[in-house]
Amino acid sequence: MTIGLQRRRVTRGATLPGATDPGEAAVGRQRVGNPALFGGLALLTALVGLLDFRTGEDLHLIPLLVVIPALVSVFGTVRQTIGVASWVTVVVACSRMVDGGTFWDTMTSVAFTVLACFLGVGACVLRIRHATQIARLRSAAGALQRQILRPLPILTDQVLTHGIYTPIEEDRLVGGDIYEVVESPYGTRVIIGDVQGxxxxAIGVGFAVLGAFREAAIREPDLTGVVDALEDAVARHNTFSAQTGEIERFVTALVLGFDGSDRVQAVNCGHLAPRLLHRGVARALPLRRTSVPLGMAELSPEARAAEPLDVPADATLLLCTDGVTEARDPSGAFYPLDTRLSRWAALGPVELLEALHADLETFSGGVRRDDIAVLAVRRAADSTPPRTGPADHGARRAAAAFSGL
Incomplete structure (x- = not known):
């Protein structure tokens, strides 16, 4: 989940302070301190030895200590497992010699103990190697996520955007829902979308749309030009998909343009209408010009057009994907978004998102049927109009770069 700053950051691959074992970083919080481990081991050995002495020749309990290295291999480091295995081997060997058994009985018992301890150490090595690989994969996935979806919140000259992002699959950090906020010479452009499938x-199509949006948002003076570039990107990707035997996909998207005024331009490509929360009232903003999703322009004779929306300066604009509206409770009822938003219309963006996410989890019982993406867009406190053109924007970026030298 992402609320404000993204909370699902990948930390499992980080090196722990004071780590001396290559696998300790992967073990992470499962690591047990040596004093506690070996103190408990000594206490357990003394207890088993006392019980073994009380049972006499009828039942030998000391050999049962061979299970301890196997248990330690589940949560300890390789060094800890080796230390426990060595301790158990010495204890079992000394116990057999004190009992006065034959040479072959002693050697057989010691050999069995060594074999069991060796298997425990081997299991620990394999576990830590696997955990390290998983940590590296998660680290790579986290880096990929930061390239595909920027961490929230995002602040520009015109708007401050908070959000929630929850993929349907827990082991993936990125799903089929997309969002982006780009500051351009013509104002701030915002997109939220949902890839079919x-x-x-689906992630590949979403990445193609985001790449096209980031470029076109700065290049195109008109919002419809930005959407046309997104359409071309999806069409090219579908052509490539057809050549490789994959199915063609479409993308529902809502593209907004903020220029510092109370009028927000919107181009809706088959996406959900935004919700406006202002002075304790929440309502849907009906869009009269809803066109076909991206990738399906050939099926519609009408060109896409921008539509102005009245958004007061102190209002919050809520954008979401159908993972919110199509969430269901155990009985199959859909999530009543507009009814719930009326309860939280007076909240700030962060509190609103926290309440919405908690209520969604409670309503659905934690069962996800689709990716969830929600953006809460609010005008920046010192919202300023955009520069007059690309040249001014380029000069501004050059000045910023020069100031950082």
């Missing part, structure tokens, strides 16, 4: 193929 799920899986890696």
């Amino acid at each position: 799920k899986g890696l193929a």
